[in-house]
Amino acid sequence: MKPFFSALLFFCLFIQPGWTADSQGSKGQKRIINIAADYNYPPYEFSDEAGNPAGYHVELSYAIAEVMGFDVNITMTDWESAYAGLFAGEYDILQGIAYSEERSKYIKYSSPHSIVNQSLFARKDGPKINDINEVNNHSIIVQRASIMHEYLQQFVPKAVIVPVPTHSDALRLLASGKHDFALTANLPSLYLSKELGLSNIEPIAAPVAAQRLGYGALTHNEDLVALFSEGLAILKNTGRQQEIYDKWLGTIGDSKAPWKKLGLYALYTILVLLLILGIIMVWNTLLRKEVEKRSRQLKAHQEQLIQADKMASLGVLVSGVAHEINNPTGLLMLNLPILQSAWEDALPILEQEAVNNPHFQLAGLPYQRIRDEIPFLLDEMQHSTDRIRNIVNDLKDFAREQPDEKHQTVDLNDTVTMAVRLVDKSIRDATDHFRLTLDPNKPCILGNPQRIEQVIINLILNACDALENKNCALAVSTFISLDKENAIMAVEDQGCGIQAENLPRLTDPFYTTKREMGGTGLGLSVSATIIKAHKGRLCFDSTPGQGTTATITFPLHQ
16 A cells, blocks of 8 residues: 555645645635545445435534534545545545554544444355454455555455445445455444345454544644544534434444343443443533533623633533542442453353353354453453543543642742652653753742642653653753742753644643543643642743743742
8 A cells, every 4th residue: 555655645745735725715705625525434424315415424524614613515425536535635634534553644633533343244144254364365345445445455465355435335245145255334334234125244253443533634734633623622522522423323223233142241241331321421411511501601701702711611611520420430440340350250150151062152252252352341441431530630630720729838949859750760761861950049939839740740741752762851940030030940852842833722621632642631731720820821932853841930939
């Protein structure tokens, strides 16, 4: 695939520039963004009976355009044409593109709005396998230019790949008796199988991890990705995305997964998943109620800026939401170890049954496979629960009121020294050139030492993340301003730097450049809130490719 990417990139670099001005529209008009979508990928995106764009992704794009103040023109075509059209400059952005490391070299992604599982489909009377590696020397149908097409070419080169334009073509070809397997998205394939009456095929394996779908544009159109990411965040926080999701995906449950043979302990796993789903639904309900409440209050303050209103209402509502989520999260953290222990106690019984019955199955899959995967599923649920707890704690920090805190005299040198000591391992892992410089006059401020320490730790960890190798330097310093009015703390790194247009957004809630690594975008927002409560200022100075300096200024306490 590398020659294909190189050719498209060359075409994009030398043909594309003429498009940018056209997409802006004339002065006074809304910006029009051209989106390409797969016409045969229901219920996510497809052409309806009248030939109009429809589906979850389509309605999501229209909703984002509405809240962000631009227009979209959605073109329904086959995926290969949509993908090639992006590189050729025919389209500005794709609304349902799967993430991969190879694609990320050329494409900027928004945060994911969908997670799609991929499955191997086979005829009911055809060959059966348990793992993707077993398709070697078998003929396997796949959608041309899709993420699974790339996956097979890279990881299963011995498979006989049969590319076709759409999911419907793949399923029809398989059902007609041709070829051995089809590797397609699970939900769209089940949906199409039912619509087309293809009753002789079924999913037999889930060969790869779930794929994250989001908006994707070429790297020079990163501003478009930022627009869609911001719009998606607004829809999530107002509950609008969940309404659209429920409309298109919430009622699709008529799949024929073979759950009848689940035993008692497998049933416990389903109950836990239902509990998590219930928590999500409760969270969305509470969020909608809070948004309605804040909307009524905002009518009395129409003279304020719209963006300022959004941030203020968000800061108030998240504290209540975080509190409500904490209780069910604690229940999950209590029950998951019990469930894991129950599984371990049941293993001897299941092992004996597997000895007596070599074809013993759980959840419609061979027992040996379930035995290997259940521990991973339980671990994933535990890690997800821990992540919910951490996000809730960040939200609580972001929304915490500051005025009632008791302030005391804080030696800035001592606080910085303690913070450096706590993150010493992260510093040593990130750089071999660390320098700590403390003002001998011991600058003091009035404040909460724990909260100040939290801010310093956050800035140092962000600087460590920005360093590309251990030869890059990191420096932390304290000093008193020349006018003897302010105590100043600076964190300087020789990292990758930040683009000038992104500097004003660094302290916006939920804005992050590390979302793929688990970032929530709340760290700097919380830090800015703490500094403001201490009558201080936080500013950033950065040069891309050279580094960033974060400076905190506090009133000096005499």
